[in-house]
Amino acid sequence: MTELELFYQLKEQVLRQYKESHPYFMGNWKSFTSQDILNLMDDIQCQTKQTISEKWIYTHLKPEVNVKLPRKDMLAILCSYAQCGSWEEFTFKKLQPQTPILEQVNPISKPPFSYFYLVIGGMLLVGLIGGVWWMVNKSNKDETLQLQNSYTKDTVAKEEVKAYVIEDTMEKPIELSKTKMEFTKPTQVVLKSPFYEPKKMVIQPNEPLSTIELKPNDYALIVKAFMKSDIKNWQTRKQQLQKILADDLEVIVMLPNNLGAEYFNKEEFAQKLIIPSPSLKKMNIVELQQDEQKRIKWIRITQH
Structure with missing residues (x-):
C-alpha cells in the first residue's frame, strides 16, 4: 500500500470524525461546502490547537485524486483530529498484517500435560466470558429506549429531552436511561424539549416503554x-x-x-x-x- 493510498484512508477517517460533530452532514468531500470547510477548520483548531487553511483543504482534502502526499506536519494535524495518533502510528497500524503469523512448534517437543490443560481451560473461560458479554449486550440493545420524531420517525437525541415524574403536582427530574422506562405503580411522566411539544404519559406497572414518539415544534x-x-x-x-x-x-x-x-x-x-x-x-x-x-x-x- 502506497503512502497516497494511506492518505486516502486518512481522508475518510477525517470525514467520519467531522460527521460525528456534524451528524446532519450526509455527504462526502465532493459535496463539502464553504461553510463545511469553515466548520472543519474550527473543529480542528478546537481539538488540536493547530490550524489548517481553507486553501489547504481545497487543495488536499476536497479533490478525489491527489497527485502528491502533503507535508508530514499537516498529516500529523489530521491524524490528531481523527483520533489516529501520529502519521507514523496511523501508517504502522494500516500496514500491519491482518492475520497473525503463528509461531511454528517443533513437532518433537510436546508441551507438558498440565500446560496443555491450562491452555484449554483458559480458552474455555475466554469463550464463556465472551458469550455472557454478548448476551448481556444484546439484551441491553433490545431494551434501549428510543425517542422518535412522530412525523419523520428519526431518532431524537436524549440530550435534547428532559423527563420528569409528576408527584403531587410537583415535577421531579429523572434520567432517561438506556433501558426501557418501567415503574412499579401507575406513574405520570412528562417529557420536555425546546424542539418538541411536551408529552404527558401515565405509565402502568409492567408496561415497559421502549419507543416514545414526540411531536416536533x-x-x-x-x-x-x-x-x-x-x-x-x-x-x-x-x-x-x-x-x-x-x-x-x-x-x-x-x-x-x-x-x-x-x-x-x-x-x-x-x-x-x-x-x-x-x-x-x-x-x-x-x-x-x-x-x-x-x-x-x-x-x-x-x-x-
Whole structure:
C-alpha cells in the first residue's frame, strides 16, 4: 500500500470524525461546502490547537485524486483530529498484517500435560466470558429506549429531552436511561424539549416503554436548522424569521467559564441567524417559550 493510498484512508477517517460533530452532514468531500470547510477548520483548531487553511483543504482534502502526499506536519494535524495518533502510528497500524503469523512448534517437543490443560481451560473461560458479554449486550440493545420524531420517525437525541415524574403536582427530574422506562405503580411522566411539544404519559406497572414518539415544534426546529446549517438564501431566511420570532423576543446566551450572559433582542438575534458563523454553530438552545400565535418570544442558549 502506497503512502497516497494511506492518505486516502486518512481522508475518510477525517470525514467520519467531522460527521460525528456534524451528524446532519450526509455527504462526502465532493459535496463539502464553504461553510463545511469553515466548520472543519474550527473543529480542528478546537481539538488540536493547530490550524489548517481553507486553501489547504481545497487543495488536499476536497479533490478525489491527489497527485502528491502533503507535508508530514499537516498529516500529523489530521491524524490528531481523527483520533489516529501520529502519521507514523496511523501508517504502522494500516500496514500491519491482518492475520497473525503463528509461531511454528517443533513437532518433537510436546508441551507438558498440565500446560496443555491450562491452555484449554483458559480458552474455555475466554469463550464463556465472551458469550455472557454478548448476551448481556444484546439484551441491553433490545431494551434501549428510543425517542422518535412522530412525523419523520428519526431518532431524537436524549440530550435534547428532559423527563420528569409528576408527584403531587410537583415535577421531579429523572434520567432517561438506556433501558426501557418501567415503574412499579401507575406513574405520570412528562417529557420536555425546546424542539418538541411536551408529552404527558401515565405509565402502568409492567408496561415497559421502549419507543416514545414526540411531536416536533416546527418553529423551534427552524431556528435550530438556521443555527446549525449552511446559509442558502439570506433574504428568504430573513422573511421567515420575521414570521416565527415575536417582536418582543428576548435571547439570553450563557457565556462559558461563568463569565455571565449576553442579551439579544429580535433584530440582533435575527442578524446572527441570517449570516451564520462558526461561533453560532457552538450555541445550543436549552429553553424556549412561545406566545399564543406560537411565535418564539424567549430563548436561553448555552455555548460549548
